[in-house]
Amino acid sequence: MKDRIQVVEKILSANDRIAEDNQARLDAAGVLALNFMASPGAGKTSLIERTLEALAPERRIAVVDGDVASSIDADRAAAAGATAVQINTGGECHLDAVMLQSALDQLPLDKMDLLIVENVGNLICPASFALGTHASVLIASVPEGDDKPYKYPGMYRGVDALVINKIDLLPYIDFDMDRFRAGVEMLNPGLVTFALSCKTGEGLEAWLDWLNSRIEGCPSKG
Amino acid sequence: MKDRIQVVEKILSANDRIAEDNQARLDAAGVLALNFMASPGAGKTSLIERTLEALAPERRIAVVDGDVASSIDADRAAAAGATAVQINTGGECHLDAVMLQSALDQLPLDKMDLLIVENVGNLICPASFALGTHASVLIASVPEGDDKPYKYPGMYRGVDALVINKIDLLPYIDFDMDRFRAGVEMLNPGLVTFALSCKTGEGLEAWLDWLNSRIEGCPSKG
Numbered sequence: 001m002k003d004r005i006q007v008v009e010k011i012l013s014a015n016d017r018i019a020e021d022n023q024a025r026l027d028a029a030g031v032l033a034l035n036f037m038a039s040p041g042a043g044k045t046s047l048i049e050r051t052l053e054a055l056a057p058e059r060r061i062a063v064v065d066g067d068v069a070s071s072i073d074a075d076r077a078a079a080a081g082a083t084a085v086q087i088n089t090g091g092e093c094h095l096d097a098v099m100l101q102s103a104l105d106q107l108p109l110d111k112m113d114l115l116i117v118e119n120v121g122n123l124i125c126p127a128s129f130a131l132g133t134h135a136s137v138l139i140a141s142v143p144e145g146d147d148k149p150y151k152y153p154g155m156y157r158g159v160d161a162l163v164i165n166k167i168d169l170l171p172y173i174d175f176d177m178d179r180f181r182a183g184v185e186m187l188n189p190g191l192v193t194f195a196l197s198c199k200t201g202e203g204l205e206a207w208l209d210w211l212n213s214r215i216e217g218c219p220s221k222g
Numbered sequence: 223m224k225d226r227i228q229v230v231e232k233i234l235s236a237n238d239r240i241a242e243d244n245q246a247r248l249d250a251a252g253v254l255a256l257n258f259m260a261s262p263g264a265g266k267t268s269l270i271e272r273t274l275e276a277l278a279p280e281r282r283i284a285v286v287d288g289d290v291a292s293s294i295d296a297d298r299a300a301a302a303g304a305t306a307v308q309i310n311t312g313g314e315c316h317l318d319a320v321m322l323q324s325a326l327d328q329l330p331l332d333k334m335d336l337l338i339v340e341n342v343g344n345l346i347c348p349a350s351f352a353l354g355t356h357a358s359v360l361i362a363s364v365p366e367g368d369d370k371p372y373k374y375p376g377m378y379r380g381v382d383a384l385v386i387n388k389i390d391l392l393p394y395i396d397f398d399m400d401r402f403r404a405g406v407e408m409l410n411p412g413l414v415t416f417a418l419s420c421k422t423g424e425g426l427e428a429w430l431d432w433l434n435s436r437i438e439g440c441p442s443k444g
Contacts, residue, residue: 040261040345040374041366068346070372091376093315093346121373122344123262124290124315143365143388144263150292151343152262154313166365172394 015129018097022104022132029109032218033117035131037155038139039148040121043165045073046198047139047207048116052080054208059215061114064103066095073118082116083107094125097132113215123152135160135214142166146176149183156187161194163207168197237351240319244326244354251331254440255339257353259377260361261370262343265387267295268420269361269429270338274302276430281437283336286325288317295340304338305329316347319354335437345374357382357436364388368398371405378409383416385429390419 026033036044048063055061063077063084074086085103087095100117107115117133119126138159140148143166149156156162162184170177177195184191192210196203248255258266270285277283285299285306296308307325309317322339329337339355341348360381362370365388371378378384384406392399399417406413414432418425 039263039343039366040370041363067373069375070369072369072372091346091350093344120346121261122315122346124313124342124344125347128313141263141365143363143391144261147292147294148262150294151289153291169365169391169394172391 015097018101019130019132022097022100023134025104025109026115026132026134029112030218031109031112031115032215033115033131033133034214035117035119035126035133035136036139037119037123037126037136037159038121039123039141039144042121042139042141042144043163043198044118044121044139045076047163047165048077048082048118049080050198050201050204051116051208051211052077052082054204055114055211056081059113059212060111061116062107062112063116063118064100064107065118066099066120068092068120077118083112089120093120093122094129095119095131096129100131100133113218114211123148123155127155127158134218137161137163139163139165140180142169142173142175146180147183149180149187153187156184159188159191161192161210162188164193164195165198167195167202168200234350237319240323241352241354244319244322245356247326247331248337248354248356251334252440253331253334253337254437255337255353255355256436257339257341257348257355257358258361259341259345259348259358259381260343261345261363261366264343264361264363264366265420266340266343266361267298269385269387270299270304270340271302272420272423272426273338273430273433274299274304276426277336277433278303281335281434282333283338284329284334285338285340286322286329287340288321288342290314290342299340305334311342315342315344316351317341317353318351322353322355335440336433345370345377349377349380356440359383359385361385361387362402364391364395364397368402369405371402371409375409378406381410381413383414383432384410386415386417387420389417389424390422 065073071086074084077084194207285304287295293308296306299306
């Protein structure tokens with residue numbers, strides 16, 4: 001058992017070293033990088049489309065999409081105006097720093113302001129692997145249910161911002177917002193949270209304001 | 223690289239051996255066992271509740287719930303009348319045959335007709351680990367989107383039945399049932415499929431008929 005633990009630690013620290021390299025490259029280019037994590041179907045790609053509609057081309061945005069298979073998400077991001085790179089993990093349940101490193105090699109970092117990394121749809125594994133992004137954003141959604149913070153604490157504990165998507169469905173679903181928020185507050189006190197609907201556009205303004213302020217806070221290009 | 227592959231094969235075959243032992247124990251007791259897999263929030267627990275309401279106590283049903291944390295699902299299954307065992311995986315993204323083996327030790331197998339194993343909410347990892355159940359059931363849901371078969375082919379390819387839950391939300395969501403079904407058909411031709419709503423009860427009858435016929439097809443107790 002002790003041996004096994006040591007191996008896991010070694011893998012993690014190799015990943016962490018490459019994540020640090022990734023972040024240094026992003027910092028040198030003045031690019032803010034966000035790691036979008038969520039369940040399958042919570043709306044990561046829809047939020048990316050809405051963000052591109054509102055902020056591009058003034059903000060120069062690239063998207064790296066991680067999926068087990070297909071290029072559906074990168075196609076959607078490219079159609080919405082982003083420079084997009086698809087990573088097919090070939091079965092792996094999360095992105096890691098090496099995968100992002102390969103994607104960065106394909107991107108014009110010095111002509112970008114924002115990089116959105118769309119992780120594999122999964123509420124567990126992606127939380128354990130640093131990529132080198134500056135902040136992690138969890139996209140939850142109303143149809144998933146109000147019990148998710150209690151059932152996936154690792155994910156909720158480790159993120160820097162939370163989006164609650166699909167609030168347009170609140171009239172049709174038994175979702176207790178107070179129970180949901182109490183679970184979040186227990187795990188991640190004071191977490192910046194945006195309740196919105198990518199379908200109707202309700203609540204998007206606050207998300208975009210936060211994102212703009214994060215981009216402006218980035219070190220300027222050298 | 224070759225060494226690494228060999229290790230993975232060894233782990234899988236150890237899991238498979240224990241899965242076979244689990245199935246032999248279930249067969250000896252005449253218990254049909256199903257492995258419920260789904261995204262977080264697709265409605266595994268709701269389908270279990272509805273199934274218990276309709277079939278218990280005539281059918282003697284037990285539930286094993288796998289979650290990263292909490293006992294929310296086992297509490298719900300127990301409240302609905304099942305004998306329930308909660309497995310907290312402590313971070314693991316799937317159940318495996320050893321975990322189910324421990325749960326079987328706690329269950330009165332010779333006083334059961336049906337065992338439902340509710341796997342961890344995850345569309346990737348659970349597909350790779352046999353448990354010893356007789357059939358795998360994937361619970362998809364309308365709000366997840368019609369692109370999920372294309373993005374999570376491993377899961378859709380490996381299951382024996384498919385439930386499409388939350389059809390009551392079809393009027394409020396852009397979900398193309400033809401696109402969804404075409405993706406499923408490509409991966410798993412002729413897959414037995416039930417479109418239903420655990421909220422309204424629509425479509426449940428066909429699911430319950432299928433389940434009853436599977437239970438009746440089980441080898442009788444010795």
